[in-house]
Amino acid sequence: MSEQGTQVTLNDYMRQVRHLCDEKGFSSDPEQFWQMLALIHTEISEAADAYKKGQPMEVVGEELIDAVIRILHMLSAMNMDAEALFQAKMAKNWARPYRYNTVRAK
Ligand SMILES: [Mg+2]
DSSP, X not given: OOXXXXXXXXXXXXXXXXXXXXXXXXXXXXXXXXXXXXXXHHHHHHHHHHHHTTXXXXXXXXXXXXXXXXXXXXXXXXTOOHHHHHHXXXXXXXXXXXXXXXXXXX
């Protein structure tokens, strides 16, 4: 909930990220699709590296949040509805069986 008592959505966070990226001069050109994907991946790698090196979990978490921020930036650049995508995918996942019927993964 926001301070005004209204529900905060993923799109609110996406708009915050987009505002930051615009103010800080980062491109939101959808033609940068591959670069944006690669940068999301770098943040995941940074999280893995921080974990591997025994850094505090706060550092690992910060890198994971970097990935979330980059994902929201990319969704904004692609003019997508992050909240609708999130809600639809969560509903789909809830409808899936326990462990999604995976056999070799936990
Ligand atoms: Mg980072």
